[in-house]
Amino acid sequence: MTTLTRQDLNFGQVVADVLCEFLEVAVHLILYVREVYPVGIFQKRKKYNVPVQMSCHPELNQYIQDTLHCVKPLLEKGGGGGVWVTRFWSRGFLFLQNDVEKVVVVILDKEHRPVEKFVFEITQPPLLSISSDSLLSHVEQLLRAFILKISVCDAVLDHNPPGCTFTVLVHTREAATRNMEKIQVIKDFPWILADEQDVHMHDPRLIPLKTMTSDILKMQLYVEERAHKSS
Amino acid sequence: MADQLYLENIDEFVTDQNKIVTYKWLSYTLGVHVNQAKQMLYDYVERKRKENSGAQLHVTYLVSGSLIQNGHSCHKVAVVREDKLEAVKSKLAVTASIHVYSIQKAMLKDSGPLFNTDYDILKSNLQNCSKFSAIQCAAAVPRAAAESSSSEKCEQSSLQVSSETPANNELTTNGHSPPTSKQIFQQPKGIMGMFASKAASKTQDANKETKTETKEVSSTGNKPPGKGNVMSNFFGKAAMNKLKVNLDSEQAVKEEKIVEQPPVSVTEPKLAAPTGLKKSSKKAEPVKMQQKEKKRGKRAELSDDETKETENMKKKRRRIKLPESDSSEDEVIPDSPGDYEAESPSPPPPPSPPPEPVPKTEPEPPSFKSSSGEKRKRKRVLKSKTFVDDEGCIVTEKVYESESCTDSEEELKMKTSVHRPSTMIVKKEPKEERKVPKKGTAALGKANRQVSITGFFQRK
Numbered sequence: 078m079t080t081l082t083r084q085d086l087n088f089g090q091v092v093a094d095v096l097c098e099f100l101e102v103a104v105h106l107i108l109y110v111r112e113v114y115p116v117g118i119f120q121k122r123k124k125y126n127v128p129v130q131m132s133c134h135p136e137l138n139q140y141i142q143d144t145l146h147c148v149k150p151l152l153e154k155g156g157g158g159g160v161w162v163t164r165f166w167s168r169g170f171l172f173l174q175n176d177v178e179k180v181v182v183v184i185l186d187k188e189h190r191p192v193e194k195f196v197f198e199i200t201q202p203p204l205l206s207i208s209s210d211s212l213l214s215h216v217e218q219l220l221r222a223f224i225l226k227i228s229v230c231d232a233v234l235d236h237n238p239p240g241c242t243f244t245v246l247v248h249t250r251e252a253a254t255r256n257m258e259k260i261q262v263i264k265d266f267p268w269i270l271a272d273e274q275d276v277h278m279h280d281p282r283l284i285p286l287k288t289m290t291s292d293i294l295k296m297q298l299y300v301e302e303r304a305h306k307s308s
Numbered sequence: 309m310a311d312q313l314y315l316e317n318i319d320e321f322v323t324d325q326n327k328i329v330t331y332k333w334l335s336y337t338l339g340v341h342v343n344q345a346k347q348m349l350y351d352y353v354e355r356k357r358k359e360n361s362g363a364q365l366h367v368t369y370l371v372s373g374s375l376i377q378n379g380h381s382c383h384k385v386a387v388v389r390e391d392k393l394e395a396v397k398s399k400l401a402v403t404a405s406i407h408v409y410s411i412q413k414a415m416l417k418d419s420g421p422l423f424n425t426d427y428d429i430l431k432s433n434l435q436n437c438s439k440f441s442a443i444q445c446a447a448a449v450p451r452a453a454a455e456s457s458s459s460e461k462c463e464q465s466s467l468q469v470s471s472e473t474p475a476n477n478e479l480t481t482n483g484h485s486p487p488t489s490k491q492i493f494q495q496p497k498g499i500m501g502m503f504a505s506k507a508a509s510k511t512q513d514a515n516k517e518t519k520t521e522t523k524e525v526s527s528t529g530n531k532p533p534g535k536g537n538v539m540s541n542f543f544g545k546a547a548m549n550k551l552k553v554n555l556d557s558e559q560a561v562k563e564e565k566i567v568e569q570p571p572v573s574v575t576e577p578k579l580a581a582p583t584g585l586k587k588s589s590k591k592a593e594p595v596k597m598q599q600k601e602k603k604r605g606k607r608a609e610l611s612d613d614e615t616k617e618t619e620n621m622k623k624k625r626r627r628i629k630l631p632e633s634d635s636s637e638d639e640v641i642p643d644s645p646g647d648y649e650a651e652s653p654s655p656p657p658p659p660s661p662p663p664e665p666v667p668k669t670e671p672e673p674p675s676f677k678s679s680s681g682e683k684r685k686r687k688r689v690l691k692s693k694t695f696v697d698d699e700g701c702i703v704t705e706k707v708y709e710s711e712s713c714t715d716s717e718e719e720l721k722m723k724t725s726v727h728r729p730s731t732m733i734v735k736k737e738p739k740e741e742r743k744v745p746k747k748g749t750a751a752l753g754k755a756n757r758q759v760s761i762t763g764f765f766q767r768k
Contacts, residue, residue, distance in 0.1 A: 110417070121420065127427055128420035218428060225328075228421040232326050232414035 092201065092293050095213075097145045098124075099220050100180065100197070104141055104245070105131045106227050107182050107195055111234075113241050125221045144245070147268075178248040183275065186306070187240045191278045194301040195227075202295055212292055219289040223298060226287040233284050234300060238307045246271055280304050314338060318352045322411055323363055328425045330410040335440045336429045342440050349408040366416065369393050370409040373400035387419060 102124050109119045109130040114137070119130040132138055182195040281301040288297045317338065321327045335345035353367055371393065372385040381401070387409050388396045397403055410422055430437060438444060688708045697703045 116417065121418070127424040128418075130418065130420065221424060221428065225421055225424045226326075228416070228424070229326055229328060229412060229414040232412070 088293075093149045095216060095220075096199065096294065097149050099223070101141055101145055102129055102131070102224065103195075103197070103227060104182055105129070106224060107184075108132065108243060110227060110231060111184060111193065111237055111241075113184060113237075113243050125217045125224065127221055127224065129224060148247075181246040181248070183244050183246055184237060185242050185244060185275075186238050189242075189274070190303075191275065192237055192241060192303050192306050193234065194278060194281070196297075196299050196301060198297040198299075200295045202290075202292065216291050216293065219291055223287050223289065223296075226298065230284075230286060230300065233286075234302055235306055244275060246275060278303055314348050315352055315355065318348065318411070322352075322365070322413060326413055328410055328412040328414075328416075328421055330422060330425050331408060332426050333429050336433050340440065342442055345440075346407045349411055353408060353411060363413070365411055365413065366390065367411050368409045368416070368422070370405075370407055371396050371400070371403065372405050373397075373403040375399060376401055387422065389416075 105119075106129055108114055109116070109132075114132065114134070118132050118134045118137075120133050121128045122131045123129070177199060180197040180199060182197075183191050184193040184195075186192045278301055280303070282304055283299060283301055285297075285299040289295065318329060318334070321329045321334075329349065331342055331345040331349055334340075334348065335342045338345070338348075340348070353365060356363070356365055367390045368387055369390065370385065370387050372383065375382055375384040383404075384400065386396060393406075397406070410425070412421075416422070433439070690706050690708055692704050693707050694702060694704045
C-alpha cells in the first residue's frame with residue numbers, strides 16, 4: 078500500500094483498502110479456525126501487530142486475492158444490488174461494493190448445502206472524515222478485536238462435518254450488472270448470480286460475534302448456523 | 309463479599325463474553341497484583357471443576373524450570389495447554405514454577421490469540437506496565453534520549469555475548485534464555501507448589517541477571533513470532549511475553565513502535581472526548597435559543613398586565629432590566645436609574661414632560677387591545693425621540709406618531725414602550741419616590757419578575 082499524502086488522499090480508496098485487507102485476513106482465519114482446510118497449509122503471519130494464520134497454498138491465495146482485487150474498485154464507487162457468487166473449485170469469491178449490505182463467507186457441506194455463514198454487515202457512516210491522526214490506529218485496534226473474536230468462535234459454534242468447502246456471497250443494494258460486466262472484462266474473472274440454495278439456510282441459529290463503529294467504517298459480524306449440521 | 313466478586317467477574321468474562329482471560333489481562337482489569345490474579349484464576353478453575361457444571365473450560369499453564377539439552381543446562385519457560393502439561397513437566401529436570409496462564413472457553417489451536425488478548429491492554433497501560441508486576445528493578449529509570457539508548461544497546465549486547473559462559477544455550481527458537489543458577493532451586497512439585505515458588509521467586513527479582521538476560525534476548529525478542537514451527541512458538545511465546553514485560557518495565561525498549569504507542573494511546577481516548585463535547589454543545593445551543601425567545605415573550609406578557617395596575621400611580625417607577633440583573637430588582641438607587649437602563653443611556657429629563665406621557669399611555673393600551681383582528685391600520689404610536697434640550701442635556705422623549713401597522717405589532721410596541729416614562733421620573737424626584745417605587749417595583753417585581761436564569765429547567 079503506497080503512502081498517501083494528505084492532499085491526494087482519496088477517501089474511498091482508503092476505506093476500500095482497509096476493508097479488503099481485513100477481509101482477506103478474516104477469510105484466511107475463518108478457513109483456519111473452522112478447519113475447512115488442513116492446518117498444515119497455514120503459517121503464522123503478522124497483521125495489525127498480532128499473529129494471524131494465513132494459508133500458504135498459492136492457488137487459494139491467488140483466488141482470494143483476485144476476488145478482492147476485482148472488488149476493490151466497486152467498493153470505492155458505490156451502488157449495486159443482488160447477490161453475487163462465483164464457482165471456482167466449488168468455492169466462491171468475494172464481491173464487495175460501497176453500498177454493499179453484507180459479505181458472507183459460507184461454509185458448505187459435502188452436499189453443497191450451507192452449514193455456517195459468517196456474515197459481515199458493512200455500512201459506512203453518513204459523515205465520513207479522516208481528520209484524526211490516530212484514526213487508522215483506532216481502526217486497527219477494532220479490527221484486532223474482530224480477529225480475536227474469530228479466533229475464539231469455536232466456543233460458540235458446533236463442529237462442522239468433514240469435507241466442507243467454502244464460498245463467498247455478497248448482498249448489495251442496487252443492481253450492479255453493468256459494473257459487474259465491466260469488471261469481468263477487465264479482470265477476466267467470472268462472476269455469477271447466486272442460486273437460492275446457496276443463500277437459503279433452513280432454520281438458522283444466530284450467534285453475534287462482534288460489532289465495531291468507527292469514523293470510516295461500521296461493521297458487524299455474526300454467524301448463522303444450521304441447527305443440525307451432520308444431517 | 310469482595311472475595312466472591314472476582315469469581316463472578318471471571319465467570320462473566322469467560323462464560324458470558326467468551327473472552328480469553330490471561331492473568332496479565334485480569335491483573336490490569338481488576339487492578340490487582342499479578343500473583344493475586346494467578347491465584348484468582350486457579351481458584352476459579354478449581355471451583356468450576358468441582359461444580360462440574362458442564363461448561364467446558366480450557367486452561368493454559370506457564371511452566372518454567374531447568375532443562376538439560378545437548379549436555380547443557382538451560383532454563384525453559386513455556387506456555388502449555390493442559391493436556392500437554394504433564395509431558396512438559398516430566399521433561400524438566402527441576403520445575404521452578406507452574407501457574408495458570410489463561411482460561412478460555414474455546415480450544416485454542418495456537419498461541420496467537422493469547423498475544424492478541426494482552427496486546428491492547430498492555431498498550432493502554434504502557435506507562436505503568438510494571439505497576440502490578442512481580443518483576444521490579446530499582447535501577448531501571450527512563451532514559452533521556454532514545455538515540456543514545458539505541459547505540460548503547462548494541463554495545464551491551466556485544467558485551468553480553470562475550471561474557472556469557474559456555475553454559476549459554478545455542479538454541480535458535482525464541483524465548484530460551486541463558487541459565488541463571490540462582491533461579492533454579494528445589495520446589496515442591498505439583499499445582500500447590502506454584503504459590504510457594506512465586507513467593508520465593510519474588511526475592512530474586514531484584515537480581516541483576518534478569519537484566520542481562522533481557523538485554524541479550526532483546527535482539528531476538530524483536531523477531532516476529534513466525535520463526536520456527538508452530539509448537540515451538542507456542543512454547544516460546546510466553547517467554548517472549550515475559551521478557552517483553554521486563555523490557556518495558558526497565559524502560560529499555562528500543563522498538564520504534566513501542567515508543568510511538570504511548571502518544572497514540574493517549575490521543576485515542578482524546579478522540580472520543582472532543583467529538584462528544586462538540587455534539588453536546590451543538591445540541592445545547594438550539595435549546596438555549598428557544599429558551600431565550602420564550603423568555604422574551606413571557607416578559608412582554610407580564611409587563612402588559614402590569615400597566616393596568618400602575619395606571620393610577622403616576623410616580624411608579626419602572627425599570628427595563630437586563631435578563632441577568634435579576635438580583636438587582638429590589639435595589640432601588642434613585643440617583644442613577646440610568647445605569648440600569650441599558651437601552652437609553654441618557655440623563656433624566658425634567659419632571660414636567662414625563663408625567664404627560666404617562667397619562668397618555670393609559671388610554672392607549674385599552675384602545676389598542678380592544679381592536680381585534682390583524683388589520684392594517686393607521687395608529688398613533690409612542691416613539692422615543694432623542695434631542696438636546698436647553699440645559700445641554702441629551703433628552704429622550706416619548707412622542708406619539710401615526711404609523712400603519714398590524715394589531716399584534718401595536719400591542720407589543722405598547723408593552724415595551726410604557727417602561728420608558730417611569731425611568732425618567734425617578735431621577736428628578738429621588739426622595740419622594742424612594743419608598744413608592746420600592747413598593748411599586750416590589751409589586752412589579754413579583755408579577756413582572758424577570759424569569760430567572762434557571763427558569764428553563766422547570767419549563768420542559
